[in-house]
Amino acid sequence: MKELLDDIDRWRATGSRVVIARVVDIEGSGPRQPGAAMAVNELGEVAGSVSGGCVEGAVVSEALAILAGEAPARIVTFGYSDDEAFAVGLTCGGIIRLFIEPLDW
Amino acid sequence: MAVTAAAGDGVLRELLAAVDAGESVVLATVVGTSRSVPRHAGAKMLVRADGTTSGTIGGGEMEARVRADAAAVLAEGRPRLIHYDLVDPGLGDPGVCGGEVHLFLEPHMPAATVYVIGCGHIGSAVVELAHWMGFRVVVFDDRPELVTSEAAPLADVRLSGELAAALQQAPITDQTHVVVVTRNMALDLQLLPLLLGAGARSIGVMGSARRWAATRAELAEHGVPAEQLDAVASPIGLDLNAETPQEIAVSILAQIVALRRAGPRD
Numbered sequence A: 001m002k003e004l005l006d007d008i009d010r011w012r013a014t015g016s017r018v019v020i021a022r023v024v025d026i027e028g029s030g031p032r033q034p035g036a037a038m039a040v041n042e043l044g045e046v047a048g049s050v051s052g053g054c055v056e057g058a059v060v061s062e063a064l065a066i067l068a069g070e071a072p073a074r075i076v077t078f079g080y081s082d083d084e085a086f087a088v089g090l091t092c093g094g095i096i097r098l099f100i101e102p103l104d105w
Numbered sequence B: 001m002a003v004t005a006a007a008g009d010g011v012l013r014e015l016l017a018a019v020d021a022g023e024s025v026v027l028a029t030v031v032g033t034s035r036s037v038p039r040h041a042g043a044k045m046l047v048r049a050d051g052t053t054s055g056t057i058g059g060g061e062m063e064a065r066v067r068a069d070a071a072a073v074l075a076e077g078r079p080r081l082i083h084y085d086l087v088d089p090g091l092g093d094p095g096v097c098g099g100e101v102h103l104f105l106e107p108h109m110p111a112a113t114v115y116v117i118g119c120g121h122i123g124s125a126v127v128e129l130a131h132w133m134g135f136r137v138v139v140f141d142d143r144p145e146l147v148t149s150e151a152a153p154l155a156d157v158r159l160s161g162e163l164a165a166a167l168q169q170a171p172i173t174d175q176t177h178v179v180v181v182t183r184n185m186a187l188d189l190q191l192l193p194l195l196l197g198a199g200a201r202s203i204g205v206m207g208s209a210r211r212w213a214a215t216r217a218e219l220a221e222h223g224v225p226a227e228q229l230d231a232v233a234s235p236i237g238l239d240l241n242a243e244t245p246q247e248i249a250v251s252i253l254a255q256i257v258a259l260r261r262a263g264p265r266d
Helices: A002-013 A056-067 B011-020 B060-076 B121-132 B163-169 B185-196 B209-221 B226-230 B245-261
Strands: A018-027 A037-041 A046-048 A074-078 A095-102 B025-034 B044-048 B053-055 B080-086 B099-108 B113-117 B136-141 B157-160 B176-180 B202-205
Touching: A002 A018, A002 A037, A002 A046, A002 B011, A018 A056, A018 B099, A037 A056, A056 A074, A056 A095, A074 B025, A095 B025, B011 B025, B011 B044, B011 B053, B011 B099, B025 B060, B044 B060, B060 B080, B060 B099, B113 B121, B121 B136, B121 B245, B157 B163, B163 B185, B176 B185, B176 B245, B185 B202, B185 B209, B202 B245, B209 B226
Parallel strands: B113 B136, B113 B176, B136 B157, B176 B202
Antiparallel strands: A018 A037, A018 A095, A037 A046, A074 A095, B025 B044, B025 B099, B044 B053, B080 B099
């Protein structure tokens, strides 16, 4: 998470709020291990990565929904193939769980 | 509609201050709850190595449980997702409010550091690559003229002169990978006794297998314990048939990645 700080500080200096997404669990193969984190600002700009590109786009959508007050801080799961889950998956076939929350400084 | 801030209570700020001060700490975040629980997703508590805490995730027996689990996470150095039922203390549950709570426990440790001993062609390449990979980079060379911002522009800390003094200034921790890439064996013999007992996460020494055999024998003769010598990777680096300084730097950093990421996975 520390590697995101320079970007987060820069964004906050411009008045942007920030959402943090952290990998909290993986099943099967996942490109990043638990603890990997990314940050998203109000413009949808990204720092860091949680999957090497597979789900980052969907995380930005989730983050913007949180900033818009349309969703609470919560766990989001990617990689299921059934209809209930997100259509976004991991190319490696694993399941990844992220905790996405507004950054409260 | 306003966003409800996750109730972090300034815990992240404390986390950064602690890590900057060289402490290892665990951040516990409530990531999911069901039914009735005292705090909700986003609540955070910081657990220090001595067991003291900042912030709250609900108090009472659950926090005591988290302190114990945090100690295990710190020892293992890997984050963990845990889950408590808060139903029946008679069954060992840390609460009675009828809910269930999921917590993410994440260790935060001093920055993983690559400590480069010797700032020649290979040392410079290791500095550059290690920086690119996100390591904190310390570089030492006894020759001050080699440890300049021109020669090693990407190093976080540049040290020269006596190694003992340098180690005081930038200590080796259990998150430090020592890369010994000096110009000769005489220097290795002089420097290694100071480096070997310092508690580094790993230590590798450049040179042929024959050079290491000779170095090792000499060090053993001067009383360096066998277990310290056994811990040394020499020749340093994964075998990539590397030739150029940049290629050798890749093999050295590849070995460090393999070491860092190895270990128990659940």
